[in-house]
Amino acid sequence: LLTCILRPLEVPYRYLFGPGPSNVPPRVLASGSRPIIGHLHPEMYEIMNDIKKGIHYAFQTENNMTIAMSGSGHAAMECAVFNTVEPGESVLIAINGIWGERVAEIAERMGANVHKLVKAPGGHFTNIEIEKVGKHKPVLFFLAHGESSAGLCQPVDGIGDICRKHNCLFLVDTVASLGAAPIFMDKQNIDILYTGSQKALNAPPGTAPISFNDRACHKMFNRKTKPVSYLFDMTHLSNYWGCDGKAVRAYHHTGPVSGFFALRESLAILAEKGLEESWRKHKEVAAYLYRGLEDLGLELFIPDKDLRLPSVTTISIPEGYDWREMLVYIMKHHQMEMTGGLGPSIGMVMRIGLMGYNCEKTNADKALHALADALKNCKKSKA
Amino acid sequence: LLTCILRPLEVPYRYLFGPGPSNVPPRVLASGSRPIIGHLHPEMYEIMNDIKKGIHYAFQTENNMTIAMSGSGHAAMECAVFNTVEPGESVLIAINGIWGERVAEIAERMGANVHKLVKAPGGHFTNIEIEKVGKHKPVLFFLAHGESSAGLCQPVDGIGDICRKHNCLFLVDTVASLGAAPIFMDKQNIDILYTGSQKALNAPPGTAPISFNDRACHKMFNRKTKPVSYLFDMTHLSNYWGCDGKAVRAYHHTGPVSGFFALRESLAILAEKGLEESWRKHKEVAAYLYRGLEDLGLELFIPDKDLRLPSVTTISIPEGYDWREMLVYIMKHHQMEMTGGLGPSIGMVMRIGLMGYNCEKTNADKALHALADALKNCKKSKA
Numbered sequence: 001l002l003t004c005i006l007r008p009l010e011v012p013y014r015y016l017f018g019p020g021p022s023n024v025p026p027r028v029l030a031s032g033s034r035p036i037i038g039h040l041h042p043e044m045y046e047i048m049n050d051i052k053k054g055i056h057y058a059f060q061t062e063n064n065m066t067i068a069m070s071g072s073g074h075a076a077m078e079c080a081v082f083n084t085v086e087p088g089e090s091v092l093i094a095i096n097g098i099w100g101e102r103v104a105e106i107a108e109r110m111g112a113n114v115h116k117l118v119k120a121p122g123g124h125f126t127n128i129e130i131e132k133v134g135k136h137k138p139v140l141f142f143l144a145h146g147e148s149s150a151g152l153c154q155p156v157d158g159i160g161d162i163c164r165k166h167n168c169l170f171l172v173d174t175v176a177s178l179g180a181a182p183i184f185m186d187k188q189n190i191d192i193l194y195t196g197s198q199k200a201l202n203a204p205p206g207t208a209p210i211s212f213n214d215r216a217c218h219k220m221f222n223r224k225t226k227p228v229s230y231l232f233d234m235t236h237l238s239n240y241w242g243c244d245g246k247a248v249r250a251y252h253h254t255g256p257v258s259g260f261f262a263l264r265e266s267l268a269i270l271a272e273k274g275l276e277e278s279w280r281k282h283k284e285v286a287a288y289l290y291r292g293l294e295d296l297g298l299e300l301f302i303p304d305k306d307l308r309l310p311s312v313t314t315i316s317i318p319e320g321y322d323w324r325e326m327l328v329y330i331m332k333h334h335q336m337e338m339t340g341g342l343g344p345s346i347g348m349v350m351r352i353g354l355m356g357y358n359c360e361k362t363n364a365d366k367a368l369h370a371l372a373d374a375l376k377n378c379k380k381s382k383a
Numbered sequence: 384l385l386t387c388i389l390r391p392l393e394v395p396y397r398y399l400f401g402p403g404p405s406n407v408p409p410r411v412l413a414s415g416s417r418p419i420i421g422h423l424h425p426e427m428y429e430i431m432n433d434i435k436k437g438i439h440y441a442f443q444t445e446n447n448m449t450i451a452m453s454g455s456g457h458a459a460m461e462c463a464v465f466n467t468v469e470p471g472e473s474v475l476i477a478i479n480g481i482w483g484e485r486v487a488e489i490a491e492r493m494g495a496n497v498h499k500l501v502k503a504p505g506g507h508f509t510n511i512e513i514e515k516v517g518k519h520k521p522v523l524f525f526l527a528h529g530e531s532s533a534g535l536c537q538p539v540d541g542i543g544d545i546c547r548k549h550n551c552l553f554l555v556d557t558v559a560s561l562g563a564a565p566i567f568m569d570k571q572n573i574d575i576l577y578t579g580s581q582k583a584l585n586a587p588p589g590t591a592p593i594s595f596n597d598r599a600c601h602k603m604f605n606r607k608t609k610p611v612s613y614l615f616d617m618t619h620l621s622n623y624w625g626c627d628g629k630a631v632r633a634y635h636h637t638g639p640v641s642g643f644f645a646l647r648e649s650l651a652i653l654a655e656k657g658l659e660e661s662w663r664k665h666k667e668v669a670a671y672l673y674r675g676l677e678d679l680g681l682e683l684f685i686p687d688k689d690l691r692l693p694s695v696t697t698i699s700i701p702e703g704y705d706w707r708e709m710l711v712y713i714m715k716h717h718q719m720e721m722t723g724g725l726g727p728s729i730g731m732v733m734r735i736g737l738m739g740y741n742c743e744k745t746n747a748d749k750a751l752h753a754l755a756d757a758l759k760n761c762k763k764s765k766a
Contacts, residue, residue, distance in 0.1 A: 002436060005440075009430070011426065012420065021419055032415055032416050034412075035397075038397065038404060053387055071458070205422065205639050206641070230461070230488050231460075251725060253455050255588065256587065264388065264392060268392075271389060
């Protein structure tokens, strides 16, 4: 009965060149295996303060209300919506892939009045379209900066101002884009921003940085009802992270101590490298990958180069091929993960992610070599 | 500005002899630093299946609907309540410490009609008292098996039958007791059981095993409303964990891959040692600790030996001492964590936890030596 768990743990080595999780560099892996300390020890508070500073830099913000969730990007999503929206209030969600769909689902469940602005995967939203935001009098407008399911990087300049004009909070998802494409939380008037640990930050999945500015804090700390989740209630999380100005941190939940060690190191690596250099590198390696893909006769899914997400590249599925078969072939013969679409983009694209630590031309070469091999060996005979 | 995060990560070594997290053994730490694979790779499914088998053994259940949450014990708490209770339904919560208070708070937020059965910390509930459960027609009755804030191990025999008679689900918290005190989910007719990773299992915090039997599944999969959290919705989590019989697992959220490696190894260690031996050892070391504490003139907070939680021992705060000062002294001079009370037991007790890997007489000796030293050096001069 128990024979399976009494066998040694087996973990194969994989090139994680999908949309995440990405490979974790040795320094980050090593930090996650340090002997743990208590979640409420003073040294842990120091590490949490370091994480906060690292997020400030990565998000380009000075917001005091900056923490990491004890959970994946979805925990940050639910935290953002649960805390800033009350049942019956209107929200507007821009949907051009899976992330908007998810936020809409989350907002519907907690009783918000959900309005949707929908485009097919690959489409982006113009500021003129977003100007109509006011019509529904939403308290929150959601947009994914890195729409990884389509490989799109949505421009955000000017949208924060539109939201302010309409007295609406601007919530932005940068799970797949942070560290890979420029974002300036404060300068761009983004009210709530979150990301994940397992993309360009290269930490294991399980933590998710999130930040709220004063406008967002004003809304979430002056609500009439309690957020529906105790675990994700920012009143408690802000105390746990030392953001509420109180001298004593009360026990709320037990944070993932090892996960916070790893997140600290991944943020430190980004700070050492520098954001400008990280953005430049992602753009350079992505451009190199685009050329290689075109040389293989493959078609980039997002025609406009400036709208492509540098961390996750999407290609149209080549004619005469079954995308599932190609992915299985690449995994089997190259120990390499690439993936298909996600949510609305399933069956439309294949995705190649070269993020953070993985973002090197040598890795682009490996990915191109694997794709060339699959193109040679997976061609369907005509029916 | 960034100097703090550019310094090397510093993590001191600590004896974690509080109520958790406990020290993590080298094998479990090492597994958490293995290079990661994708959360939806077939090898990851194997590891998740191993975890499921390990939970089956630890919980003494054969429930198909057995998973690990991507979060701490509070995530399991919210998952249990969110999925099995609908807004407006009645629940009854036994409160004799912090855990019942937390479940009541969670149930109130999601709109349940919450009834409470309250005792002072240290008190336990008799089956005769629980027989009155039917009065409120609850759909769920909550009880903490390991009430770590008071050091109490609540008997559960017969309560499952009472709940069945009243058509009510029986939810039990074993975060602090699993592996330390006997629990038999199936034999004891427990409908929903959860635990944490960071107590007697000695994995880092961040994962939480939970299991639902057929009665619980019938209730949660025949509800009229969707659970308020998408992230904790068992419809999706059961698919992610391969419990719903479907051939394909859809993307729901990204699980903490490294955390699952560590949880697998911690469950494997328990399976290798055996539950009987683990229970025996905790009882033996606890009895040894009790004698040593009494020799120091300290008073055990739970008078009845049979009601003491073997993993977490509570002592009354000795007269003439400030408990905070003692704890700070022990941390400073012995690099050892002990803690005060929690929630309603704050100011009433001090707590010493010797759990799993830490559960050795040599560690009890270290704890007693540190306490003796603190008793010698922290005595208040009479005012």
